[in-house]
Amino acid sequence: MSDSALETLFLPLETEAVEISDDARILFLRARAGRELNAFKAHDLLCEQSFAPDRDALQKAGLKVEPETAAEGFDAVLMLPGRQRQEARAQLARGVAKARPGGVVIACAPNAEGAKTLESDLADLLGGAQKLSKHKCRVVWETLRPESVNKELLAEWLALDAVRPILDGAYLSRPGIFAWDRIDPASRLLAGLLPDSLKGRGADLGAGFGYLSRAVLEKAPKVAALDLYEAEKRALDLAERNLEAFRGKKTLNGIWSDVTKGIEGPYDFIVSNPPFHQAGKADRADVGQGFIRAAAGGLRPGGEFYMVANRHLPYEQTLTQVFAKVDQLADEGGYKVIRAVKGKGGR
Numbered sequence: 001m002s003d004s005a006l007e008t009l010f011l012p013l014e015t016e017a018v019e020i021s022d023d024a025r026i027l028f029l030r031a032r033a034g035r036e037l038n039a040f041k042a043h044d045l046l047c048e049q050s051f052a053p054d055r056d057a058l059q060k061a062g063l064k065v066e067p068e069t070a071a072e073g074f075d076a077v078l079m080l081p082g083r084q085r086q087e088a089r090a091q092l093a094r095g096v097a098k099a100r101p102g103g104v105v106i107a108c109a110p111n112a113e114g115a116k117t118l119e120s121d122l123a124d125l126l127g128g129a130q131k132l133s134k135h136k137c138r139v140v141w142e143t144l145r146p147e148s149v150n151k152e153l154l155a156e157w158l159a160l161d162a163v164r165p166i167l168d169g170a171y172l173s174r175p176g177i178f179a180w181d182r183i184d185p186a187s188r189l190l191a192g193l194l195p196d197s198l199k200g201r202g203a204d205l206g207a208g209f210g211y212l213s214r215a216v217l218e219k220a221p222k223v224a225a226l227d228l229y230e231a232e233k234r235a236l237d238l239a240e241r242n243l244e245a246f247r248g249k250k251t252l253n254g255i256w257s258d259v260t261k262g263i264e265g266p267y268d269f270i271v272s273n274p275p276f277h278q279a280g281k282a283d284r285a286d287v288g289q290g291f292i293r294a295a296a297g298g299l300r301p302g303g304e305f306y307m308v309a310n311r312h313l314p315y316e317q318t319l320t321q322v323f324a325k326v327d328q329l330a331d332e333g334g335y336k337v338i339r340a341v342k343g344k345g346g347r
Contacts, residue, residue: 003032004110005080005108006032006034006036006108007036007134007135008137008139009106009107009139010036010039011134012130012141018141020043020075020076022042024043025043026045026046026074026077026078027046027077027078027095028046028047028078028079029077029078029080029091029095029098030051030080030081031054031063031065031080032054033054033057033060033063037061041062045063046071047063047064047066050067050068050232050233051231052233052256052257052258055067056261067233067256072097072098073099073100073103074099075100075104076099076104076105077095077096077098077099077103077104077105077106078106079105079107080107081118083114084175084180086160086161087161087176088109088114088121089157090157090159090160090161090176092121092122092125092157093153093157093158093160094158095107096125096149096154097154101145102144103144104141104144105122105126105142105144106139106140107140107141108140109137110136110137111137111138116138118138119131119140122141123142124153125149125150125153125154125157126142126144126145126149127145127149127150129142130142160175161174163238167182171209171211172238172241172242173209173238176234177208177209177232177234178235178275179208180209184208184211185335186310186335187273187308189335189337190212190271190306190307191211191219193329193330193337194306196219196220196221197220197222198222198268198269199223200222200223200225200267200268201225201226201227201251201266202223202227202269202271203226203227203229203263203264203265203269203270203271204226204271205259205263205291205295206230206275206291207239208235209242210239210240210242212273213226213239214243224250224251225253226250226252226253227252227254228240228243228253229257230254230255231257231275236254239254240252240254260287260293260294262298263294265298266298266299267298267303268304269299270299270304270305270306271305271306271307272291272305272307274288274307274309276288285315288309289315292315292319292340293318296323296342301342301344303342304341305323305340305341305342306329307340308337309335309338310335310336311331311335311336319340323340323341323342324341324343325340325341325343326339326340
């Protein structure tokens, strides 16, 4: 699958508009794997990525990856900022803060996902920005000159990504994660339909900042243990903090992983509001289908799977392939809630 933003990010280097020396220290924020990174195999390259599928792909390519680095003073900082504006500005400011004086900051975004804003934001921070366009994306860059840096704006934007209380202090969250400042209506619908009879060991696939997990623990007192699976480490860290009140009372385990590659188990029940986007805006039914197969593989015979999804997503065929019994519990507000039971014979 092509990655237009990643390809365009390297355009200044390919056209020699930007030159990076062989001994340069390079940081790649929100890094994604691709053949373009082969050019840096001999460099001191550090990839920062907190999203498990991208982390896995980078590691498979033999690249050094950390979820978050404290290192600074890089000769070049590359980045693929997120779509959420506060998060993107915080990432851009962080890239500037990580670069040494005289270093270069290079960022890219699709035109339909804030490229024009990215250009103006970089110009506001560094006093200017150069640009190239290709593949309906825009790459922008500028050399960091300390006298041109807007230090007040830099400090303001660095703080945009800070963890903060939301919903009158009920949860901690931060920009950039799914439904970061509200309760997703699909998750709320599913939470209201979960039975209080859930018990034993369970899992929440795609736990986000912990709303569904907390709903399970508050509603079903016989649940003894709950594993929280989440691909985005920034969200998982929040979920663990949002469930702090249950520590010592229940066995809780946060697992930073790509659910579609399989889960542990066996579980008595699993709940999930599967994601249907990765990078970009296009629907990705295959991700939810991977969650369904993972749930079937992780449940004990007779175990229950409760999931919610947008009504239009084609999950029924996958559900009937891997579960013995499938029932729709609700169809409201554009969402469907489904209960599936794993058969005694394994399906």
